[in-house]
Amino acid sequence: xxxxxxxxxxxxxxxxxxxxxxxxxxxxxxxxxxxxxxxxxxxxxxxxxxxxxxxxxxxxxxxxxxxxxxxxxxxxxxxxxxxxxxxxxxxxxxxxxxxxxxxxxxxxxxxxxxxxxxxxxxxxxxxxxxxxxxxxxxxxxxxxxxxxxxxxxxxxxxxxxxxxxxxxxxxxxxxxxxxxxxxxxxxxxxxxxxxxxxxxxxxxxxxxxxxxxxxxxxxxxxxxxxxxxxxxxxxxxxxxxxxxxxxxxxxxxxxxxxxxxxxxxxxxxxxxxxxxxxxxxxxxxxxxxxxxxxxxxxxxxxxxxxxxxxxxxxxxxxxxxxxxxxxxxxxxxxxxxxxxxxxxxxxxxxxxxxxxxx
Amino acid sequence: xxxxxxxxxxxxxxxxxxxxxxxxxxxxxxxxxxxxxxxxxxxxxxxxxxxxxxxxxxxxxxxxxxxxxxxxxxxxxxxxxxxxxxxxxxxxxxxxxxxxxxxxxxxxxxxxxxxxxxxxxxxxxxxxxxxxxxxxxxxxxxxxxxxxxxxxxxxxxxxxxxxxxxxxxxxxxxxxxxxxxxxxxxxxxxxxxxxxxxxxxxxxxxxxxxxxxxxxxxxxxxxxxxxxxxxxxxxxxxxxxxxxxxxxxxxxxxxxxxxxxxxxxxxxxxxxxxxxxxxxxxxxxxxxxxxxxxxxxxxxxxxxxxxxxxxxxxxxxxxxxxxxxxxxxxxxxxxxxxxxxxxxxxxxxxxxxxxxxxxxxxxxxxxxxxxxxxxxxxxxxxxxxxxxxxxxxxxxxxxxxxxxxxxxxxxxxxxxxxxxxxxxxxxxxxxxxxxxxxxxxxxxxxxxxxxxxxxxxxxxxxxxxxxxxxxxxxxxxxxxxxxxxxxxxxxxxxxxxxxxxxxxxxxxxxxxxxxxxxxxxxxxxxxxxxx
Numbered sequence: 080x081x082x083x084x085x086x087x088x089x090x091x092x093x094x095x096x097x098x099x100x101x102x103x104x105x106x107x108x109x110x111x112x113x114x115x116x117x118x119x120x121x122x123x124x125x126x127x128x129x130x131x132x133x134x135x136x137x138x139x140x141x142x143x144x145x146x147x148x149x150x151x152x153x154x155x156x157x158x159x160x161x162x163x164x165x166x167x168x169x170x171x172x173x174x175x176x177x178x179x180x181x182x183x184x185x186x187x188x189x190x191x192x193x194x195x196x197x198x199x200x201x202x203x204x205x206x207x208x209x210x211x212x213x214x215x216x217x218x219x220x221x222x223x224x225x226x227x228x229x230x231x232x233x234x235x236x237x238x239x240x241x242x243x244x245x246x247x248x249x250x251x252x253x254x255x256x257x258x259x260x261x262x263x264x265x266x267x268x269x270x271x272x273x274x275x276x277x278x279x280x281x282x283x284x285x286x287x288x289x290x291x292x293x294x295x296x297x298x299x300x301x302x303x304x305x306x307x308x309x310x311x312x313x314x315x316x317x318x319x320x321x322x323x324x325x326x327x328x329x330x331x332x333x334x335x336x337x338x339x340x341x342x343x344x345x346x347x348x349x350x351x352x353x354x355x356x357x358x359x360x361x362x363x364x365x366x367x368x369x370x371x372x373x374x375x376x377x378x379x380x381x382x383x384x385x386x387x388x389x390x391x392x393x394x395x396x397x398x399x400x401x402x403x404x405x406x407x408x409x410x411x412x413x414x415x416x417x418x419x420x421x422x423x424x425x426x427x428x429x430x431x432x433x434x435x436x437x
Numbered sequence: 438x439x440x441x442x443x444x445x446x447x448x449x450x451x452x453x454x455x456x457x458x459x460x461x462x463x464x465x466x467x468x469x470x471x472x473x474x475x476x477x478x479x480x481x482x483x484x485x486x487x488x489x490x491x492x493x494x495x496x497x498x499x500x501x502x503x504x505x506x507x508x509x510x511x512x513x514x515x516x517x518x519x520x521x522x523x524x525x526x527x528x529x530x531x532x533x534x535x536x537x538x539x540x541x542x543x544x545x546x547x548x549x550x551x552x553x554x555x556x557x558x559x560x561x562x563x564x565x566x567x568x569x570x571x572x573x574x575x576x577x578x579x580x581x582x583x584x585x586x587x588x589x590x591x592x593x594x595x596x597x598x599x600x601x602x603x604x605x606x607x608x609x610x611x612x613x614x615x616x617x618x619x620x621x622x623x624x625x626x627x628x629x630x631x632x633x634x635x636x637x638x639x640x641x642x643x644x645x646x647x648x649x650x651x652x653x654x655x656x657x658x659x660x661x662x663x664x665x666x667x668x669x670x671x672x673x674x675x676x677x678x679x680x681x682x683x684x685x686x687x688x689x690x691x692x693x694x695x696x697x698x699x700x701x702x703x704x705x706x707x708x709x710x711x712x713x714x715x716x717x718x719x720x721x722x723x724x725x726x727x728x729x730x731x732x733x734x735x736x737x738x739x740x741x742x743x744x745x746x747x748x749x750x751x752x753x754x755x756x757x758x759x760x761x762x763x764x765x766x767x768x769x770x771x772x773x774x775x776x777x778x779x780x781x782x783x784x785x786x787x788x789x790x791x792x793x794x795x796x797x798x799x800x801x802x803x804x805x806x807x808x809x810x811x812x813x814x815x816x817x818x819x820x821x822x823x824x825x826x827x828x829x830x831x832x833x834x835x836x837x838x839x840x841x842x843x844x845x846x847x848x849x850x851x852x853x854x855x856x857x858x859x860x861x862x863x864x865x866x867x868x869x870x871x872x873x874x875x876x877x878x879x880x881x882x883x884x885x886x887x888x889x890x891x892x893x894x895x896x897x898x899x900x901x902x903x904x905x906x907x908x909x910x911x912x913x914x915x916x917x918x919x920x921x922x923x924x925x926x927x928x929x930x931x932x933x934x935x936x937x938x939x940x941x942x943x944x945x946x947x948x949x950x951x952x953x954x955x956x957x958x959x960x961x962x963x964x965x966x967x968x
Binding site: 342 | 625628629630636637639640641643
């Protein structure tokens with residue numbers, strides 16, 4: 080019939096594929112045999128680099144081959160130190176190609192960072208470009224985030240630069256644990272608090288609180304933002320309590336509580352906001368807010384029954400904590416009372432003595 | 438006739454507008470013999486795109502609607518309506534001096550200057566016309582929803598390979614009081630980053646969007662709101678201020694009084710389309726929307742459709758059984774099983790309403806986007822004006838210039854309907870004007886109206902179909918749906934534009950004769966396209 084095209088059927092396509100696969104298998108086996116026999120006889124030369132390279136571009140996850148390449152590179156570095164840089168750039172090209180094949184290949188990323196240590200000079204600009212590209216394709220590729228941290232260290236890039244990078248990533252899509260986490264590592268190093276170097280500066284803390292609140296209000300079901308907020312507010316809990324900035328922290332917590340309660344009014348069924356309100360109430364005044372906390376715990380069990388045990392534990396631990404506080408308080412007042420009573424007795428006795436003497 | 442038009446054919450299409458071209462390509466694709474004629478000498482009918490010179494020639498000769506003086510006596514037949522003034526109230530204005538006052542400046546240098554920056558002292562009409570081919574003016578500019586009907590059909594059919602697209606990068610509405618642009622946050626990231634609305638407003642906006650999307654799968658949830666209009670619905674959900682403006686003007690492409698269901702459908706399409714190709718839901722066709730009818734025609738020609746431009750048609754011949762048997766075209770009888778005619782040529786169609794259009798060439802951008810969609814909201818219950826601002830990167834003008842399209846429903850004439858919107862954002866070009874005036878200046882403007890038609894049911898023979906011309910909506914989807922319906926009613930059991938197989942899956946016949954045979958046929962097809 081006119082205008083009709085003959086198209087391969089799926090069976091034909093499968094047959095073609097099976098043939099191709101068999102052919103690949105033969106090539107793979109010959110290549111592997113050749114590599115192992117060459118290594119046995121100590122022929123760590125350009126040819127072995129070529130063959131391992133070809134196999135690795137097809138399958139970048141054969142650690143043995145990467146290790147043979149490392150051996151070869153080290154040997155060349157010993158024998159011909161002048162030529163090493165050109166070999167390094169070939170290794171970089173190969174790993175880049177392998178990362179393209181499998182962006183989550185542990186071996187490729189590791190080999191790349193190993194290679195960086197072997198050469199005399201590295202163009203870090205290229206490395207950052209590679210990271211940018213990979214993180215654009217998959218913003219949560221932790222291999223690449225790790226590699227980025229390695230090159231930041233090696234190249235001594237400014238941390239402010241990296242903070243900006245993390246901000247850009249979050250602005251593109253805030254459901255990004257990797258980027259929030261990166262911030263939490265960078266911020267205290269760039270803006271340490273005056274009282275404690277491991278904590279965040281007050282003003283920066285307020286800015287970050289605002290940023291994460293915007294994310295939470297935009298999508299209260301996204302847990303990455305809640306986790307970051309938890310880190311911001313409750314990180315170094317114990318230290319804060321004893322530090323001088325206690326009152327400013329209390330202010331921050333109260334502000335956060337207010338906006339969380341606003342959100343709770345808008346989203347009465349959201350478990351994250353309920354839990355956060357509980358956490359905040361407990362920290363601001365666990366004893367005074369006990370009934371409210373326990374009410375919220377009951378609601379949490381209702382909206383999220385799968386985590387019933389966790390919420391019950393939360394409630395019980397609050398009660399226990401409050402009990403401890405009460406006991407401590409009563410114990411203190413008991414001692415105080417005893418002291419006062421015994422103190423006044425001494426005074427009385429003294430007075431009696433004095434009056435007796437006079 | 439020097440060339441051979443196949444007769445009888447399966448489908449004869451009159452007019453190369455978008456709907457006609459889609460049906461033609463769909464019919465050719467399933468192996469039907471299609472003959473596609475147009476009395477105009479260009480593709481696209483009222484959807485066409487023109488360069489500066491072509492536009493001026495056409496305005497001059499009025500060949501948009503060529504007069505037909507021939508009268509046909511046979512009363513039983515239907516005379517094709519070639520002299521309908523579908524495009525009317527045309528007002529063209531230049532705000533530049535005609536000639537280069539400074540005399541003989543080196544042409545090359547002038548051109549370079551135009552490309553780099555607009556040098557106000559030397560900018561003249563002749564200079565712009567020298568770059569005529571770099572301008573692409575659409576009669577009916579439209580956008581594609583990234584997950585709309587048009588994109589779907591372009592992808593499944595493989596016709597997308599004939600055209601290129603760019604994402605619209607900004608969507609705006611206008612503050613009612615201050616008359617300034619308000620950027621509409623489209624995606625979740627936009628809403629998160631927005632500095633214009635409070636956190637509570639962000640929550641309400643997100644909640645409304647997800648509510649509208651969810652009611653696609655759970656329609657019962659919004660039952661109680663079904664009766665009212667969209668404005669009341671938003672009020673009932675306490676949505677006010679900027680968020681309400683965003684939702685009505687941009688996301689729902691609606692007005693206060695729009696029916697609730699239509700608005701929610703638009704919101705669903707808007708939200709679905711975000712993030713597929715970029716941050717906004719819309720795509721713009723590079724070199725102008727007039728590319729699309731041509732893409733479909735090309736697909737039709739590849740599958741054996743025969744094309745004849747500049748070919749006038751006189752009558753639809755009706756047989757004794759009341760069915761159309763074919764048409765008389767340039768004194769030739771062409772027989773066809775089905776006939777499709779664009780409604781501005783349809784003898785029984787009547788004018789229903791119209792579109793008010795303006796095209797401006799300006800020297801400065803309103804926005805920093807490569808392509809921006811601005812909604813100028815409705816005043817006094819008039820329809821909103823949609824404004825498309827296109828930069829040189831969308832291939833519609835040379836560097837340093839901007840093409841602005843304005844589209845609204847016709848109330849009086851294009852000049853009056855669009856005056857308020859134009860005066861709000863633009864001023865006319867004056868070479869000595871103070872630079873401090875920030876409004877973009879209009880270098881050239883064209884106003885016109887396009888009629889929309891009604892084709893009453895039952896007035897045409899059952900094998901003659903009438904297809905709609907452009908409307909005032911911002912996207913193509915209505916027309917794709919109508920084209921599919923026409924196709925389905927002609928060929929009920931056939932697939933509408935099925936996928937074209939990949940080249941590596943096509944089995945070429947083994948023997949040399951077969952290959953030669955096929956290449957001969959391909960050659961024939963190529964000739965057909967050429968014609």
